[in-house]
Amino acid sequence: MSNESAEAASRKENAEVPAGEKLAQRRLDLLFDEGTFEEIGAGVVNRSTDFGLDKKKIPGDGVITGSGEVNGRVVFAYSQDRTVMGGSLGEAHAKKIARIQDLAMRAKAPLVGINDSGGARIQEGIDSLGGYGEIFRRNVLSSGVCPQISMVLGPCAGGAVYSPALTDFVVMVRKQSYMFLTGPKVVKTVTFEDVDAESLGGADVHARTSGVAHLVYKHDEEAIAGVRELLRYLPQSYLEKAPFFETGDPVDRDCSVLDSAMPTSSKQIYNVKNIVKTVFDLNSFFEIHKNWAKNVVVGFARLGGYSVGVIANQPEFMGGVLDFNASRKAARFIRTCNAFNIPIISLIDVPGFLPGTGQEHNGVITHGAKLMYAYCEATVPKIAVIMRKAYGGAYIVMSSKHVGADVNLAWPTAEVAVMGAAGAVEVLFRKQIETAPDQDKATEEKMEEYESKFLNPARAMERGYVDAVINPGETRMKLFKHLKSHLNKVESKPDRRNGNIPT
Numbered sequence: 001m002s003n004e005s006a007e008a009a010s011r012k013e014n015a016e017v018p019a020g021e022k023l024a025q026r027r028l029d030l031l032f033d034e035g036t037f038e039e040i041g042a043g044v045v046n047r048s049t050d051f052g053l054d055k056k057k058i059p060g061d062g063v064i065t066g067s068g069e070v071n072g073r074v075v076f077a078y079s080q081d082r083t084v085m086g087g088s089l090g091e092a093h094a095k096k097i098a099r100i101q102d103l104a105m106r107a108k109a110p111l112v113g114i115n116d117s118g119g120a121r122i123q124e125g126i127d128s129l130g131g132y133g134e135i136f137r138r139n140v141l142s143s144g145v146c147p148q149i150s151m152v153l154g155p156c157a158g159g160a161v162y163s164p165a166l167t168d169f170v171v172m173v174r175k176q177s178y179m180f181l182t183g184p185k186v187v188k189t190v191t192f193e194d195v196d197a198e199s200l201g202g203a204d205v206h207a208r209t210s211g212v213a214h215l216v217y218k219h220d221e222e223a224i225a226g227v228r229e230l231l232r233y234l235p236q237s238y239l240e241k242a243p244f245f246e247t248g249d250p251v252d253r254d255c256s257v258l259d260s261a262m263p264t265s266s267k268q269i270y271n272v273k274n275i276v277k278t279v280f281d282l283n284s285f286f287e288i289h290k291n292w293a294k295n296v297v298v299g300f301a302r303l304g305g306y307s308v309g310v311i312a313n314q315p316e317f318m319g320g321v322l323d324f325n326a327s328r329k330a331a332r333f334i335r336t337c338n339a340f341n342i343p344i345i346s347l348i349d350v351p352g353f354l355p356g357t358g359q360e361h362n363g364v365i366t367h368g369a370k371l372m373y374a375y376c377e378a379t380v381p382k383i384a385v386i387m388r389k390a391y392g393g394a395y396i397v398m399s400s401k402h403v404g405a406d407v408n409l410a411w412p413t414a415e416v417a418v419m420g421a422a423g424a425v426e427v428l429f430r431k432q433i434e435t436a437p438d439q440d441k442a443t444e445e446k447m448e449e450y451e452s453k454f455l456n457p458a459r460a461m462e463r464g465y466v467d468a469v470i471n472p473g474e475t476r477m478k479l480f481k482h483l484k485s486h487l488n489k490v491e492s493k494p495d496r497r498n499g500n501i502p503t
Helices: 003-016 021-031 050-055 091-107 126-142 158-166 184-191 197-201 203-210 220-231 256-260 272-279 324-339 357-361 364-377 392-397 421-428 430-434 439-454 458-463 472-486
Strands: 038-040 063-070 073-080 111-115 148-152 155-157 169-173 178-180 215-217 286-288 296-303 306-313 344-350 382-391 407-410 415-417
Touching: 021 063, 021 073, 021 111, 021 220, 038 091, 063 091, 073 091, 091 111, 091 126, 111 158, 126 158, 148 158, 148 220, 155 158, 158 178, 169 203, 169 220, 178 197, 184 197, 197 203, 203 215, 215 220, 256 272, 256 472, 272 296, 272 306, 272 344, 272 472, 296 324, 296 472, 306 324, 324 344, 324 364, 344 392, 357 364, 364 392, 382 392, 382 472, 392 415, 407 472, 415 439, 421 430, 421 439, 430 439
Parallel strands: 073 111, 111 148, 148 169, 155 178, 169 215, 306 344, 344 382, 382 407, 382 415
Antiparallel strands: 038 063, 063 073, 286 296, 296 306
16 A cells, blocks of 8 residues: 555544544554553542533543553553543543553653643633643653653643653644644734744644654554654663664674765765664664754664664754754753663764854853763763764764763774864964965865874874774674673762753
8 A cells, every 4th residue: 555545544544533532542542552451540520610510520531541561561641532621631630640640650661641632621720730730740750760752642732731841752743733832812912923823833843943843743543653663662761771672683784885885075965864774773763853953863773683872963964063953952862862771872973063143142052061961961881983074072072982982983084173174274374375375285285284184083093082993884793792892881970969951
């Protein structure tokens, strides 16, 4: 069946599913392994009697909660029912969600929240607002304890957006999911800006512009399948390691294609995803934040069956330069991997940080520091490969030995230096070039001199900042050997209340 036919069939199937609790339940049925889901709190009803709520005692109060198995492992979940008072959150509704959050944390198991709600239940006033506060507090308490995944499969407005924002991953569906603090009508009243829900807080806005959405899909079934796949890369909690899955891809697979993967000129671009897909187990790369800050690529993959986090500069987009959004994206992913015992492998080709007033005014200093903080803070195995450029501050930030990397490898094409040849020659030899009879020739000679001395991994090797220079075709095997050596790494942190990460 073609993609178009499959999508059409899926939409038809969706259209035939009755609205309301059956849809909320069906989403859970798709998420959990068949026959494993057990509901908790099915008989709970609202206690409020104002505004006619005494006549609306609906069992469940608009949310289904429970637990079961996903890929054979325990997972807790809730699914909101938008046909019960718009899926609005009242006191009882909130208590059910808070309880399932507590149970997930006690069981040290992942929690998946399926959000489809109109927001706080106005009729219940402060009780509904207090309910959100209880949920938010548990989101924070659970952070880094067990994975939290938020699926936004309908509207999510007002204070409701903060619960997904506090979780590890946000999943949305195009033309169906919406997240915003204030809706289009309020925006128009206050700012006179005429905007529709899709443009204000649709899935693509949050996937491409704000970075709120980590994963975006075409419809419910695809989104739920994506969450099931994501859970395969994650452990049950911070106390465990991510599950091992035999992929059938030999670690000694021929990767000689990488020997010619790097363009002959350092100014030429290439797609780093092709390198990622070659180095790691075939078809195992699960990209996160695919359409946001595309100058850096992040995602999960497998190496010899082991789950790893991959961070790679993307020369195909903005030359792979780091900017404030790329720094935010990579830092967040590093901290997620570290929270859940997932080793980090960095593939480096970075010319520096993007200059300009736009970057400075948007806080590239603090966001770049955030990336550095994340690498310094991470205690999981950290292995890096310098494929080409590693210049200036970006060299330090991108998993260098100086910020705690365990193993640093380099390809023969690696260029480790304060800056590129053109900029360095301008600073170092400006006066000599200005007085030379042939300035162009003098510039070329000085650039060649600088390149031979600095734009190679030799100096970094001498100082111990690079552990080995390897042929690109060896990368997969070398990474696997080092990964195996460091899987049981233990690194302690100083005692403190909390670090103060740059914002």
